[in-house]
Amino acid sequence: PRATAAPAPTKAPATGGEFKIKKLRFAMPSPALESNRTWAGGWNYISQHDVFAETLLRGDPATAKTGPLLAESWEATNEFKTWSFKLREDVPFQFDHGEFTAQDVLHTMNLLKRDDSLATMLESAWSQVTIEIVDDHNIKFHFENPYLAGTRLFSRHAGDLIIMSDAQFKAKGMEGTFDQIQTAGTGPYQLTERKLGESLTYERVPEGHYFYDVDFEEFEFVWAAESVTRMAMLLAGEVQVAQIERHLQPEAEARGMRVIQGTQDVAQTLYYFGGMYGMGDKLWYGPGNYGAEGDVEKFPDIYTPGLPLENINVRKALNKAVDRDAINEEIYLGRASTNYVHAFHPLNEGWNPEWVEKWDEMYGYDPEAAKAILAAEGYTADNPLKIKAIAAVVPGTPEQPEVLEAMGAMWAEIGVEMSMVRLDVGQWVARIREHSLNNTILPMRNLPIRLTQEGVRNQFSNTGFAWAYPHPVVQENLDNCMEKSADLEVRDKCARNIGDIIYNNYGQIPGHLSTSDLTVDPEFIAGYVFTGMTSAGVSHFYNIKGVKK
Incomplete structure (x- = not known):
């Protein structure tokens, strides 16, 4: 396979006349x-x-x-x-x-x-x-x-x-x-x-x-x-x-x-579950790279044992308590769209249309169902779920602290108590790199939207920055397939395996997809x-x- 450049364009002509400001x-x-x-x-x-x-x-x-x-x-x-x-x-x-x-x-x-x-x-x-x-x-x-x-x-x-x-x-x-x-x-x-x-x-x-x-x-x-x-x-x-x-x-x-929108959708936002950092000594693969229902919960090395966010049902409840449409209208002024699986995009490898089809059932806003799920896990008014969050104004996605506040209010409606700390971006980067923020909701963005391989490595893998969900299936399909194969069909299948495991196991709280806007x-x-x-x-x-x- 070969990729070549078009001829170099000529330099744009200089403009004449003085400008109002120098x-x-x-x-x-x-x-x-x-x-x-x-x-x-x-x-x-x-x-x-x-x-x-x-x-x-x-x-x-x-x-x-x-x-x-x-x-x-x-x-x-x-x-x-x-x-x-x-x-x-x-x-x-x-x-x-x-x-x-x-x-x-x-x-x-x-x-x-x-x-x-x-x-x-x-x-x-x-x-x-x-x-x-x-x-x-x-x-x-x-x-x-x-x-x-x-x-x-x-x-x-x-x-x-x-x-x-x-x-x-x-x-x-x-x-x-x-x-x-x-x-x-x-x-x-x-x-x-x-x-x-x-x-x-x-x-x-x-x-x-x-x-x-x-x-x-x-x-x-x-x-x-x-x-x-x-x-x-x-x-x-x-x-x-x-x-x-x-x-x-x-x-x-x-x-x-005047507000000027960037010409491309460039930003995906994610709120991930801090604490799922380890991979263990052995990779785990089930039949077809999945295993039986609930198997993911049997591998404590993936999580920090005993903390609420290691529970797949807790993660599901937190997702279903978030009204993303309301956040879009109130915070993004209706200009954003749904980020179904973070680091995946319909134009890139691994996209699965089933994520859209199953969205309402899996992630759709349903606070009553979310409250019932938490109750089944033992979290009630007498024993509320308590989680932490870190907010930071990250360049390119300045709305994320406000979104976290909105999610905290929505979680309060189902009895969840969230405490939030604000950091500047330097402190945020340092804390993320520590990989020690357990039981904490953390903001992350994929900006610009990377190709799938890059996005998964940077955001989810334990060889990247965030370590958002370094599940063994994610690591196997990334390290031993996407990093090594040039076969587009094979790569697409491996990428879809990664996206499916993140989506099906609620390894994320996906946010929104948006352009970058500047005001002039x-x-x-x-x-x-x-x-x-x-x-x-x-x-x-x-x-x-x-x-x-």
Whole structure:
């Protein structure tokens, strides 16, 4: 099988005339860590690097179709185990740190594979890659197993290979390169100032960019944790673009602001059951990868024994007490849809239409049935079910704390007592990585919507980030099938096995599927076409168009 690129598009013509503002200010929740060290965090963290640095491939802001950027063309061969790239020539790094070559790609890969790396794609991709430099402008990535999602991995749709300058690193060293403001990339803006906890500022590259023309002389991220604070900044004219929760958008629109939706469905939300972390020494497979009814409850290594959430019926009751339609109408303003099985999508591998057909019976809102299920398990007014929850404003899905509060109120209606703690996103990431939050409901999102293999590994597997439901059947079908096979029929069957076990055993509280929305001040912003296909829900910063005088 082979995948090749279309010819590189020509550079868009520059626009004439002066713009009303020279500096664009963009209000966002702060990243989990404020640093130029690209390997020091996951996807959400690297949005601060997207403005000044680039990947090999790009995603079209309207269609999300993959196209050339630092790489002019590419192909996949050897059953998707080898990905070859022809690199663009004459691309300068900022601050006079030479021109981009294959050595910079190798250098960036070495950064992502450092012992202290927390890069999202390290375990699922980069740990199994060796790089072959053919010459200065041709390079090959050799994977141990087939990697079908290369066009996503080498773009920001699912990748974190944001190219850094090898020449700068050799001249300045680690601290001189990454702990000073002038870390060099190849993007249309370059870094100028970082105020920890407050902002990050960039300026347009002085000689122009090889591919993009940007409208603003400066670009600044303004960090603000609370959505109401970001909206206040927008209404006061302090910023021109803000990521705010949907329930605030009507007020912003009534006061003259404009809401712009991303062009793609990009965000799936999940609320998972903390405590199902272990896998045990032996994998368990029943007939057809399932076993008899209730068998899943006989394997305590999968769960933390004795806690309520290890009980499949408790998980079922909590699901059936959630009115997702009401949450959609009240919080998402009716703009979201049902996320039937987290990390699965009708366009991706493993989708099972039976999940939709059986939804009302399995997950549909029925508080009386939920209350009866809990009573049968011994949870009554005299012995209420008590659970914990952690909320955080995660960039790209700012509604999740409000959704958790709404679910807590719905659970209270069936006698469940939920206590909730709010954390900032850095604390949330740290606690998730501990894998020790037992009997706790935890928010998670799949943003952008990964291909099934990537999503399952990151969200459910015990080799990923969340460890939401590392059931032995999940691990077997992921590790020994999807990670190794290039046979599309075999992969689809294995993916469906994974989805079925998660769905049938209530290994999740699935939330919603939505686009990424941004609110702008139309006095200064003429338009913004973006997919939102990054884990912060923001992308294509070069494509923000200004209003001229």
